[in-house]
Amino acid sequence: MEFHNPQQELDRFHSRLTVAGSFVLIAFGVLFARFVWLQVVQHNYYQTRAEDNRISLVPIVPNRGLIFDRNGDLLASNYSAYTLEIMPSKIKGSLKSTIDEVAKVVDVQPKDRRRFRKLMEESRNFESLPIRTRLTDEEVAKFVVNRYRFSGVDIKARLFRRYPGGGFASHVLGYMGRITDSDLDEIDDANQEANYRGTEYFGKSGLEHHYEFQLHGTTGFERIEVDAGGHAVRTLARTAPVAGNNLTLTLDAKLQGVVEKAFGNRRGALVAIEPSTGGVLAMVSMPNYDPNLFVDGISPQDWDDLNNSPDKPMLNRALNGTYPPGSTFKPYMALAALTIGKRTPEQTIFDPGYFTFGNHTFRDDKKGGHGYVDMYKSLVESCDTYYYMLANDMGIDNISSFMRKFGFGQKTGIDIDGESEGVLPSQAWKKKHFRRPEQQKWYAGETISVGIGQGYNAYTPIQMAQAVATLANNGVMYRPHLVKYITDTATGAKTYIEPKPVRTIPLRQANIDFIKNAMIGVTTEGTAARAFADAEYVSAGKTGTAQVYSLKGEKYTEGKVKQELRDHALYIGFAPADHPKIALAVVVEHGGFGAQAAAPIARQVFDYYLLGKLPSAPAAEEPKELEGD
Amino acid sequence: MIYQWRPRQLWQALVAPIDGPLMALAACILTVAVIVIASASPNRVDNELINIAVALVVMRVVAQLPPQRLMHLAPPIYIAGIMLLIAVALFGDVSKGARRWLNLGFMRLQPSEFMKIAMPLMLAWYFQKRETMIGLRDYAVAAAILLVPTALIARQPDLGTAVLVFAAGCYVIFFAGLPWKIIFTMLLGAVAAAPLGWSFLHDYQRARILTMLDPQKDPLGRGFHIIQSTIAIGSGGIFGKGWGQGTQAQLEFIPERHTDFIFAVISEEFGLIGNIVLLVLYALLIGRGLMIAANAPTLFSRLMAAAVTLIFFTYAFVNMGMVSGILPVVGVPLPFISYGGTALVTLFLGIGILMSIDKHRMLVQK
Numbered sequence: 001m002e003f004h005n006p007q008q009e010l011d012r013f014h015s016r017l018t019v020a021g022s023f024v025l026i027a028f029g030v031l032f033a034r035f036v037w038l039q040v041v042q043h044n045y046y047q048t049r050a051e052d053n054r055i056s057l058v059p060i061v062p063n064r065g066l067i068f069d070r071n072g073d074l075l076a077s078n079y080s081a082y083t084l085e086i087m088p089s090k091i092k093g094s095l096k097s098t099i100d101e102v103a104k105v106v107d108v109q110p111k112d113r114r115r116f117r118k119l120m121e122e123s124r125n126f127e128s129l130p131i132r133t134r135l136t137d138e139e140v141a142k143f144v145v146n147r148y149r150f151s152g153v154d155i156k157a158r159l160f161r162r163y164p165g166g167g168f169a170s171h172v173l174g175y176m177g178r179i180t181d182s183d184l185d186e187i188d189d190a191n192q193e194a195n196y197r198g199t200e201y202f203g204k205s206g207l208e209h210h211y212e213f214q215l216h217g218t219t220g221f222e223r224i225e226v227d228a229g230g231h232a233v234r235t236l237a238r239t240a241p242v243a244g245n246n247l248t249l250t251l252d253a254k255l256q257g258v259v260e261k262a263f264g265n266r267r268g269a270l271v272a273i274e275p276s277t278g279g280v281l282a283m284v285s286m287p288n289y290d291p292n293l294f295v296d297g298i299s300p301q302d303w304d305d306l307n308n309s310p311d312k313p314m315l316n317r318a319l320n321g322t323y324p325p326g327s328t329f330k331p332y333m334a335l336a337a338l339t340i341g342k343r344t345p346e347q348t349i350f351d352p353g354y355f356t357f358g359n360h361t362f363r364d365d366k367k368g369g370h371g372y373v374d375m376y377k378s379l380v381e382s383c384d385t386y387y388y389m390l391a392n393d394m395g396i397d398n399i400s401s402f403m404r405k406f407g408f409g410q411k412t413g414i415d416i417d418g419e420s421e422g423v424l425p426s427q428a429w430k431k432k433h434f435r436r437p438e439q440q441k442w443y444a445g446e447t448i449s450v451g452i453g454q455g456y457n458a459y460t461p462i463q464m465a466q467a468v469a470t471l472a473n474n475g476v477m478y479r480p481h482l483v484k485y486i487t488d489t490a491t492g493a494k495t496y497i498e499p500k501p502v503r504t505i506p507l508r509q510a511n512i513d514f515i516k517n518a519m520i521g522v523t524t525e526g527t528a529a530r531a532f533a534d535a536e537y538v539s540a541g542k543t544g545t546a547q548v549y550s551l552k553g554e555k556y557t558e559g560k561v562k563q564e565l566r567d568h569a570l571y572i573g574f575a576p577a578d579h580p581k582i583a584l585a586v587v588v589e590h591g592g593f594g595a596q597a598a599a600p601i602a603r604q605v606f607d608y609y610l611l612g613k614l615p616s617a618p619a620a621e622e623p624k625e626l627e628g629d
Numbered sequence: 630m631i632y633q634w635r636p637r638q639l640w641q642a643l644v645a646p647i648d649g650p651l652m653a654l655a656a657c658i659l660t661v662a663v664i665v666i667a668s669a670s671p672n673r674v675d676n677e678l679i680n681i682a683v684a685l686v687v688m689r690v691v692a693q694l695p696p697q698r699l700m701h702l703a704p705p706i707y708i709a710g711i712m713l714l715i716a717v718a719l720f721g722d723v724s725k726g727a728r729r730w731l732n733l734g735f736m737r738l739q740p741s742e743f744m745k746i747a748m749p750l751m752l753a754w755y756f757q758k759r760e761t762m763i764g765l766r767d768y769a770v771a772a773a774i775l776l777v778p779t780a781l782i783a784r785q786p787d788l789g790t791a792v793l794v795f796a797a798g799c800y801v802i803f804f805a806g807l808p809w810k811i812i813f814t815m816l817l818g819a820v821a822a823a824p825l826g827w828s829f830l831h832d833y834q835r836a837r838i839l840t841m842l843d844p845q846k847d848p849l850g851r852g853f854h855i856i857q858s859t860i861a862i863g864s865g866g867i868f869g870k871g872w873g874q875g876t877q878a879q880l881e882f883i884p885e886r887h888t889d890f891i892f893a894v895i896s897e898e899f900g901l902i903g904n905i906v907l908l909v910l911y912a913l914l915i916g917r918g919l920m921i922a923a924n925a926p927t928l929f930s931r932l933m934a935a936a937v938t939l940i941f942f943t944y945a946f947v948n949m950g951m952v953s954g955i956l957p958v959v960g961v962p963l964p965f966i967s968y969g970g971t972a973l974v975t976l977f978l979g980i981g982i983l984m985s986i987d988k989h990r991m992l993v994q995k
Contacts, residue, residue, distance in 0.1 A: 012806055013806070017804075020919065020939060021916070024939075024942050028908050034953050034954075035901055035904045035905075039866055039900060049863070049864065050861070053880070225876075226880070227880040
């Protein structure tokens with residue numbers, strides 16, 4: 001055993017105390033360094049983190065801009081309502097049991113459950129989805145009392161779109177729906193992500209979509225101090241939202257109503273334009289649908305009904321329906337002939353009732369033919385043979401390059417997205433759109449039916465309306481548009497959509513006057529004379545019938561053909577003929593002859609717009625009087 | 630003899646065993662405690678004042694006891710402590726997944742807490758008995774005395790207390806003169822055995838260590854405490870946000886803000902300045918303790934004084950280290966400041982022992 005000297009022991013103890021003391025100082029030095037690092041060097045970073053913890057920005061969704069017609073009639077507004085919403089990521093237990101429990105407090109119908117399931121499938125993560133909308137005050141009170149029992153279920157006050165007219169002008173206004181991924185891409189592209197925090201709905205079609213970023217407004221924010229549990233403690237600051245801009249349309253709601261009524265339950269489209277501005281006065285696609293169905297999430301049943309209906313109510317026929325123009329093409333053909341010098345008004349042909357090209361016979365509607373026909377008579381009586389010959393003389397490329405100037409086969413640029421192009425046939429078009437070499441070649445025989453607006457011709461009603469408005473306006477073409485001006489809600493400033501001519505087609509006035517005169521003849525002594533009998537104004541127009549189904553040599557008899565194979569009835573026209581205030585194009589799908597089905601609708605429109613006469617019933621179908629439309 | 634009312638003499642008798650500098654430092658730290666608890670958890674101030682009163686009474690009583698008496702009490706206290714720990718393991722109440730409490734019917738006892746003092750007491754007693762003939766065999770016995778209760782506490786599991794008890798014992802052995810050769814060999818061995826030790830840790834203990842290494846890995850779960858406390862400290866800056874103005878503390882982002890994480894509240898509301906003041910107070914307290922140890926007359930009192938002082942240091946360092954994110958989260962309170970009666974009584978028991986050692990120095994020398 002070692003000998004222990006007490007003094008040695010004490011010295012050792014003291015040296016160990018020194019070691020311990022030094023260790024304490026070093027350890028405290030480390031802590032001090034750590035504090036300097038956190039509180040001095042990194043202070044700004046942690047300051048920000050603490051602020052972020054504390055402050056929560058709660059978006060306040062702005063009121064969506066309103067939509068008015070040209071006379072100030074309200075077409076789209078908002079209402080505020082309570083919805084009961086479930087955030088699926090936050091509920092405890094199964095979704096079904098949660099909904100079952102909720103249903104004991106607030107009425108939940110099977111259709112609500114189905115709609116909720118549909119929303120779930122379409123939703124992004126962490127979204128709060130409505131299980132019930134439009135809660136009554138009593139239901140709100142009942143739920144609030146029971147709220148503690150449900151996590152992830154809450155009542156929200158939300159703004160919804162309201163379309164007071166129901167299906168009225170539905171294709172113009174469009175509809176709203178919950179934001180989807182593709183909507184988010186649009187929001188990103190517009191650099192509006194921040195402004196859409198808190199926004200749940202997005203314009204899906206029509207003006208609601210095209211003017212989405214005008215209508216939306218500026219989202220306001222509340223800076224709220226929150227505790228660690230995320231509960232609001234107090235509001236620190238508030239930036240009020242700015243309501244979206246209001247749209248005032250060129251559309252005349254009353255006229256639109258007259259048109260919708262005139263169609264009755266027939267399918268088709270009508271576009272009426274103010275020729276001197278391009279402002280759209282009426283744009284109707286029938287049947288329409290009720291956009292209110294979409295406002296708080298459409299039920300699967302309604303969705304299926306709309307999508308599976310053979311009438312295709314969701315299709316905007318005015319912009320996306322493409323139809324052969326039929327005989328409404330003839331005034332432009334005649335004008336082309338005058339312009340490029342292929343015909344003079346006086347030149348006369350003999351129509352035996354058919355035209356033979358190679359070994360193919362093209363028939364005229366009138367048995368035995370129209371006899372001797374000059375240009376005026378060719379339009380008034382709608383003689384096909386005249387135009388078979390003319391088309392053959394002009395050639396397809398002459399026709400298409402002239403028609404292109406009137407906008408046929410091109411998007412008009414109207415302020416609704418997704419417009420169709422249609423087809424303006426030409427050699428180049430055929431080459432581009434067909435794959436096999438024998439199909440790519442243009443055959444001279446194909447030109448002949450193009451002359452009467454058949455063949456490959458396919459245009460949208462908006463194109464036809466733009467073309468007739470341009471003709472009415474003596475070749476000065478405007479872009480059709482629906483919005484007259486946008487009102488800034490914050491300042492009240494109005495931004496007018498200035499009508500600027502797209503182009504002025506180089507035409508001789510004498511030629512235009514001749515064509516217009518012949519179109520007046522159509523309404524006074526021609527195919528539309530019956531429809532316009534006793535009119536208190538002079539209008540110009542042209543009827544048309546577009547073949548849907550090719551009858552191989554048989555005589556077309558209406559009663560024998562199934563309704564969906566019946567011809568489309570068309571009418572283009574403008575009035576008053578000398579100073580046109582309104583130009584329109586009408587298509588009645590499977591309506592038969594244009595003179596019968598389409599012209600009477602045009603008559604009611606003109607009667608109302610020029611004279612203020614309200615029709616009492618849908619436009620009657622005129623009995624067929626003249627052969628050849 | 631007729632009793633005469635002489636307040637001055639009475640006061641002198643009352644304060645006689647109390648060490649001025651230690652008392653003054655403790656009073657400063659307790660003032661900080663009351664101020665901070667008034668901000669972090671205002672409705673606990675009254676209870677804290679009661680805790681302080683109880684702790685001061687304990688201190689005064691212990692300060693009066695001669696170290697000799699304390700020494701004789703060491704073996705019974707230690708053995709009783711071991712038996713209570715075994716009782717806890719067998720019949721203890723489970724709370725938050727750990728078996729730490731013994732329910733005596735009228736009160737709940739946490740025996741591991743007493744081990745913080747009983748452990749150094751027992752070891753100091755042992756070394757005193759073996760004074761002048763301490764050899765390697767004695768260190769082996771000391772190791773056994775140290776490891777049995779430490780293992781029992783670690784099993785509960787209560788890593789924080791186990792660390793403190795273990796540290797307390799180690800300090801005694803260190804000051805008793807364990808040769809440096811052995812110390813370094815054991816440190817190296819410990820480093821080498823660390824991976825093995827990892828496999829003995831509970832999942833929650835491993836998680837705490839991983840969390841310390843990278844709190845961002847699990848920001849809403851285990852990392853939340855440490856992220857929020859570092860944000861509190863960092864956002865406090867040099868001068869702090871002011872008393873009652875700490876957003877992290879007042880909006881309840883800091884967990885356990887009146888107990889284990891109270892240091893984050895101090896840092897946030899009083900800034901770097903407040904932290905420096907606190908570090909200086911602790912350093913002075915520890916310095917005074919080491920001074921008492923240096924002057925202590927017997928081996929027992931030297932070892933006891935030095936160990937108790939370093940326990941204060943361990944509390945302070947481990948707590949501030951974990952709250953500021955450089956040590957894993959273990960349940961160690963900030964000494965004299967964290968709310969809670971048990972820890973405060975234990976700490977003032979230590980202060981009382983230091984005072985007793987200091988005041989009875991002269992008597993022994995005489």
